[in-house]
Amino acid sequence: MTTTVASVTEGTDAPYALSHLDALESEAVHIFREVAGEFERPVILFSGGKDSIVMLHLALKAFAPAPVPFTLLHVDTGHNFPEVLDYRDRTVARHGLRLHVASVQEYIDAGKLRERPDGTRNPLQTVPLTERIQAERFDAVFGGGRRDEEKARAKERVFSLRDEFSQWDPRRQRPELWNLYNGRHAAGEHVRVFPLSNWTELDVWQYIAREGIELPEIYFAHEREVFARAGMWLTAGDWGGPKEHEHVETRLVRYRTVGDMSCTGAVDSDATTLDAVIAEIAASRLTERGATRADDKMSEAAMEDRKREGYF
Amino acid sequence: MTSTTEPYAEFAERLATTTLLRFATAGSVDDGKSTLVGRLLHDSKSVLTDQLEAVERVSLSRGQDTPDLALLTDGLRAEREQGITIDVAYRYFATPRRRFILADTPGHVQYTRNMVTGASTAELAVVLVDARNGVVEQTRRHAAVAALLRVPHVVLAVNKMDLVGYAEPVFTAIAEEFTAYAASLGVPEITAIPISALAGDNVVEPSAHMDWYDGLTVLEHLETVPASHDLAHCPARFPVQYVIRPQSASHPDYRGYAGQISSGVLRVGEAVTVLPSGRTSVIEGIDALGESVDIAWAPQSVTLRLADDVDVSRGDLIAPSGQLPPSTQDVEATVCHVADRPLTVGQRVLLKHTTRTVKAIVKDIPSRLTLDDLSQHPAPGQLVANDIGRVRIRTAEPLALDPYAESRRTGSFLLIDPADGTTLSAGMAGDAFAEGAGAAAVPADEEGWDF
Numbered sequence: 111m112t113t114t115v116a117s118v119t120e121g122t123d124a125p126y127a128l129s130h131l132d133a134l135e136s137e138a139v140h141i142f143r144e145v146a147g148e149f150e151r152p153v154i155l156f157s158g159g160k161d162s163i164v165m166l167h168l169a170l171k172a173f174a175p176a177p178v179p180f181t182l183l184h185v186d187t188g189h190n191f192p193e194v195l196d197y198r199d200r201t202v203a204r205h206g207l208r209l210h211v212a213s214v215q216e217y218i219d220a221g222k223l224r225e226r227p228d229g230t231r232n233p234l235q236t237v238p239l240t241e242r243i244q245a246e247r248f249d250a251v252f253g254g255g256r257r258d259e260e261k262a263r264a265k266e267r268v269f270s271l272r273d274e275f276s277q278w279d280p281r282r283q284r285p286e287l288w289n290l291y292n293g294r295h296a297a298g299e300h301v302r303v304f305p306l307s308n309w310t311e312l313d314v315w316q317y318i319a320r321e322g323i324e325l326p327e328i329y330f331a332h333e334r335e336v337f338a339r340a341g342m343w344l345t346a347g348d349w350g351g352p353k354e355h356e357h358v359e360t361r362l363v364r365y366r367t368v369g370d371m372s373c374t375g376a377v378d379s380d381a382t383t384l385d386a387v388i389a390e391i392a393a394s395r396l397t398e399r400g401a402t403r404a405d406d407k408m409s410e411a412a413m414e415d416r417k418r419e420g421y422f
Numbered sequence: 423m424t425s426t427t428e429p430y431a432e433f434a435e436r437l438a439t440t441t442l443l444r445f446a447t448a449g450s451v452d453d454g455k456s457t458l459v460g461r462l463l464h465d466s467k468s469v470l471t472d473q474l475e476a477v478e479r480v481s482l483s484r485g486q487d488t489p490d491l492a493l494l495t496d497g498l499r500a501e502r503e504q505g506i507t508i509d510v511a512y513r514y515f516a517t518p519r520r521r522f523i524l525a526d527t528p529g530h531v532q533y534t535r536n537m538v539t540g541a542s543t544a545e546l547a548v549v550l551v552d553a554r555n556g557v558v559e560q561t562r563r564h565a566a567v568a569a570l571l572r573v574p575h576v577v578l579a580v581n582k583m584d585l586v587g588y589a590e591p592v593f594t595a596i597a598e599e600f601t602a603y604a605a606s607l608g609v610p611e612i613t614a615i616p617i618s619a620l621a622g623d624n625v626v627e628p629s630a631h632m633d634w635y636d637g638l639t640v641l642e643h644l645e646t647v648p649a650s651h652d653l654a655h656c657p658a659r660f661p662v663q664y665v666i667r668p669q670s671a672s673h674p675d676y677r678g679y680a681g682q683i684s685s686g687v688l689r690v691g692e693a694v695t696v697l698p699s700g701r702t703s704v705i706e707g708i709d710a711l712g713e714s715v716d717i718a719w720a721p722q723s724v725t726l727r728l729a730d731d732v733d734v735s736r737g738d739l740i741a742p743s744g745q746l747p748p749s750t751q752d753v754e755a756t757v758c759h760v761a762d763r764p765l766t767v768g769q770r771v772l773l774k775h776t777t778r779t780v781k782a783i784v785k786d787i788p789s790r791l792t793l794d795d796l797s798q799h800p801a802p803g804q805l806v807a808n809d810i811g812r813v814r815i816r817t818a819e820p821l822a823l824d825p826y827a828e829s830r831r832t833g834s835f836l837l838i839d840p841a842d843g844t845t846l847s848a849g850m851a852g853d854a855f856a857e858g859a860g861a862a863a864v865p866a867d868e869e870g871w872d873f
Contacts, residue, residue, distance in 0.1 A: 126687065126719045127649065130442035130521040139711065139723035140682040143663040147736045147777065171711045172723070175676055176668035257512045264511045271843075283509070284845045285535055285760045287542040288834045289682070290774055294843025308523055310514050396472050 131317055135168065138305040140289060141268060142172040145250045145303055146179050148293045152250035152303075153210070153243075156182040158194040158201070158326055159368035161254030161306055164314055167323050168305060169252075170205065180252070181208040185239045187231040187370040188215035189349040194368055197326040210246065212238035229350040230373045240276035243300055250293065252303045258310045268307050274298035311366075312391055319384045330387065331364045331379045342375025366391075440516070443649045446525040446540035446573070448564035449550030454581045458550060458619040459513065459526055462641065465626035468515035510536045519645045534567065534793065534808040535760040538848055541571040542834070545649055548577045548640070549600075553586045553616070557599045563793040565600065569607035569855055570756065570810070572830055575647050576609050579640060584618040588631040608855050615640055656720075657745035658686030659824070659832045661776035662738045666725055678709060678725035679734055684776065684831035686742075687719040688726070693743040696734050697822040702743055703728040720831075737778035739822040739832070747822045747832060753782075753815040755826075756791075756854040757837065757847040759805040765813075765837065765846055766804040773817055773849075775835040781818040782837070788812045791854070805847070812854070813847075825852030 128136065145152050154169065156162045169178045184198060202209045214234050217223040223234050243251060257264045267283050269291040284292055293301050306314070318325065336343040336359065337352040344351055346358050349372050363376035364387070381387045449455040463469050513524040525540030527533070541547055547568040551561050568576050578600045586592045597614035604612050615624055616635055623629035626641045638646070666678040688694075692705045707727040708718050718724045726740065734740070741747060753773070759765050765784060773782040790802040790811040805811045815837075826833030837847040 126655075127441055128722065130440050133442045133721065135711070136682060136721055136723040140663070143680050143682075143723070144777070147664045172680070173664075173666060174709075174712055175673045176666045176670075258514045261511075264513065265509055280509070285510075285539040285848070287539055287760075287836065287845075287848045288831065289543070290776075290834065290836050292774065292836060292838060292843065292845050294772075294838060296842065308512070308514070310516070310521075312516070313521075 131313065131320060134309055134313055135171075135317070137289070137308065138165075138168045139172040141291070141303060141305040142169050142252075144291055145252070145293070146173070149250040149301070151246065151248050152180045152252065153183045153246070153248045154178075154180050154252040155254065156184050156198065156201075156209070157254075157368065158184070158190075158198040159254070160314055160318065160325060160329065161256065163201075163323060163325060164309075164317060165252060165254050165305060166201070166205075167321060177206065181210060183210040183212065183239075183242065183246075183248075183251070185212045185235045185242075186214065187235060187372075188213065188218070189231055189347075189371040191326070191328055191345070191368065191371060193328050194326045197324075210242060212242040214238055228372075230370065231349075232370045232373050235370075236276075243276060244274075244298070248300055249295065250301050250303055252305065254306055255304045256306050256309050256311070256314075257304075266304060266307065268304055269293055270302040270304070271295055272300050272302055276300070278302075312388070315384070315388045315391055319388060326368065328365045328368065331362055331382045333360055334363050334376065335359070336361055336363060336376055343377070344375060345371050347371055440518075440520055441649050442521045442523065443545060443644060443647070444523045444525070444543050445546040445548065445644065446527055446537070446544040447548045447550070448527060448537055448540075448567070449548075449579075449581075450560055453550040453552050453560075454619045455550050458548070458579065458581065458617070458625065458640075459524065461619050461622060461625045462524075463513065463515055465622065466515050466517055466641065510540050517641065517645055520649075522644065534563070534810070535758060535848075537564065537567050538571060538758040538760070541567055541573050542830075542848065544571075544573050546575040546577065546644070546647055547573045548579055550579045550581050551596060551600070553580050553582045553592055553596065556596045557603065559794045561600065562603060562795070565604045565609065566607060566793050566796060569604065569609050570758075570850065572826060572850075573609075575611045575613070576604055577640065577643060578604075578612060578614040579619075580614060580616045581619050583616045583623060583629075583632065584621050588616075588623075588629070590632070590634045593635075613637075613643055615643065656685035656829055657747075657824075658688050658720075658742050659684045659747065659776075659829060660688060660726065660740040661778070661832070662734055662736055662740060663777050664736055665734065676727075677731075678727050679738075679740065680723070680725045681740075681777070682723045683718060683720040685720045685829050687717060688724075688742075690716045694728070694740050695743045695746055696732055697739045697741065697746065698749060698820050699733065699738070701730075701732040703730040703732050705729075737776075739776065739778075741822070747824045749820045749822050751817045751820050752785075753813075753817060753821065753823060753835075753849075753851060755813055755815065755835070755849045755851045757805065757811060757813050757849045759807060759809045759811070759847045761839070761844050761846045762807050763839075763844070763846075764804040764806045770840065771815075771846060772838040772840050773815065773821075773835050774838060775821050775823060776832060778821065779838070780821065781840075782815050784813060784837075785816050786814040788814065813849070815849075823851050826850035827852055 154165055214231050217238050218225060223237060255263055257266060265280055267286050295301055335346045337346055337356040343363055346352055352358055362380055364379040365376050367374055379390060381390045447455055511526045513526055515522050525544060527536045527540035549564045580593050580596050593616040601612050616632055617624040619625055623631055624639045628639055660681050660683055662679045663681040666680050668676050690705050690708055694705055695702050705726055706729040708715050709725040710718055767784055767787050769784045771782050773780050787802055789798040789800050790809055791798055824832040833851045835849040836845055839846055
């Protein structure tokens with residue numbers, strides 16, 4: 111039973127419709143330009159992972175033919191994949207960008223952070239990140255977080271105000287209406303900005319394929335020495351694995367996410383091309399984080415708790 | 423979700439032509455909203471194994487025998503502790519035909535601001551009613567918010583049909599009552615669907631229990647309803663976000679105005695006027711994210727180049743010279759107050775309209791609206807959280823403001839507290855409900871809603 115009361119123009123999906131990728135791209139570009147127009151010292155968090163790579167690509171398109179009016183910031187856990195660091199440095203050089211690096215290892219060496227018994231450095235990123243934000247007086251910090259990743263992130267705003275301690279209070283968020291983003295903040299506060307909020311993992315991959323964006327090779331299937339821990343394939347290395355009872359084997363794997371080697375697992379895969387990766391993700395019955403992130407399994411609210419402290 | 427056997431090329435082609443639909447759900451927990459959302463996600467295979475396992479694990483640890491699907495959508499500690507949804511959450515799912523962004527908004531009356539937030543970007547709203555209760559106050563509230571925010575399509579989902587014996591007359595009576603009410607508020611299109619979210623009737627799969635219903639299921643309707651239909655057919659509006667001037671060796675003279683077309687179509691060669699200055703020029707070029715094009719339309723993000731060297735900066739609005747929006751410093755609008763501290767007469771605020779933020783003062787709050795019966799209460803003096811009311815605002819500079827009825831983008835604004843940046847109110851310029859709305863359906867003992 112349909113009642114059309116006034117005239118609704120039918121069939122207007124063509125020719126004035128955008129594909130969903132164009133709509134998401136247009137929205138993300140709008141967000142980048144809003145930040146450029148309203149903030150003094152924005153920075154893009156850049157890890158060399160696919161989400162931050164897509165962010166940088168969007169920023170390049172948003173301001174072309176002018177250069178990206180932002181610097182980059184990488185929080186180096188000290189346990190990053192060498193291929194990813196190499197990709198990071200090549201990208202920075204190619205686009206003439208400026209990169210800040212905040213180092214977890216330096217904090218540990220200086221006694222300001224202590225290694226966790228489980229060897230995971232992901233939660234340790236928060237302190238170097240937030241201290242660097244304060245030291246550089248960044249007022250807008252772009253992150254590649256997506257709301258489809260995790261249920262605490264489903265509650266995240268596109269513009270997310272953080273206090274002078276970089277804390278997130280999910281109960282005191284500004285309502286976000288239409289595409290009117292409110293970036294007002296006091297001195298010392300900053301705004302986390304998530305241009306990919308409305309993208310899903312599959313959107314990111316489709317966009318990478320459509321735009322022909324280069325990625326670090328660990329996203330594609332390759333033979334690698336790994337060992338099993340907590341139901342995941344971890345890369346053997348100086349960071350702390352394998353332990354005596356853990357057995358190293360060579361497997362054909364790839365990564366769905368790129369993070370700290372101590373908590374980012376590989377998945378068995380023979381997908382060596384973008385097309386194959388997209389087909390594999392579309393058929394997967396596991397979320398990206400469920401498949402490959404140990405730190406999200408620590409408690410039911412692990413992500414929410416870390417985000418409250420200043421994590422992305 | 424696709425099957426693993428589908429050839430990649432076909433898959434990629436189909437994905438490239440899928441469109442995006444943003445919609446919102448409204449309805450209290452008792453109406454089965456969580457169940458409907460859970461079923462849409464589950465039956466469209468958008469809930470993945472590890473998410474279901476997490477829900478099962480937590481449900482078991484609390485002594486529940488069956489998985490509580492509400493845990494899929496309640497993301498925060500406080501929500502799980504209290505068993506309620508306290509804030510808008512966004513959900514994502516896809517079918518072969520379309521990608522969906524669902525604004526999942528809590529239905530309690532004290533969260534009107536959340537439904538307003540969800541509806542502000544929605545092209546469609548699903549209003550749930552319990553078939554046993556029919557149209558109740560809460561239903562009227564949801565219809566009123568959808569009408570106020572000018573959501574183009576409203577779906578009435580008459581739920582729990584299994585509990586009324588799948589009886590057609592029950593559905594028809596509710597559908598007719600709701601349609602008359604929503605139409606009187608100016609909702610342009612209303613689709614009523616009899617469902618059982620719990621049993622799965624007419625949500626994703628057609629019901630085997632209601633032969634008398636020959637319409638679409640909820641998901642089929644979501645897949646086929648026109649998306650963003652209202653944008654390209656309105657007068658063109660281009661709020662300038664940022665001026666791109668590389669001043670580099672390869673682009674010494676490039677000067678482009680970056681922005682997102684908020685409505686309408688722009689073409690190279692078109693005569694345009696820049697507001698508020700009133701200077702005129704011609705569109706010399708349109709750069710659509712790296713590609714030079716002759717034509718662009720909402721909601722594309724593009725960069726315009728003008729033929730003349732006119733002064734244009736962030737906050738200006740470019741529009742076709744023959745179709746300019748009215749310019750005003752006296753804004754008459756309806757606002758939904760979203761902050762915990764009140765909005766008062768005489769208050770100094772900032773007003774954010776498109777890419778322009780100006781100083782403003784609240785001159786008057788002539789009335790406050792009660793959503794239950796749409797009655798108006800004159801001169802309330804202030805608006806508190808979740809209140810909807812009429813305001814008169816004087817701005818320090820003129821705004822190129824369309825009526826919200828004509829453009830949800832250039833007719834909307836935020837009121838912001840200049841002291842700490844808190845978002846105070848969501849504003850919609852012009853009349854509250856569509857023209858001619860109200861007269862037919864206002865019961866005699868109510869004062870009317872064209873407040």
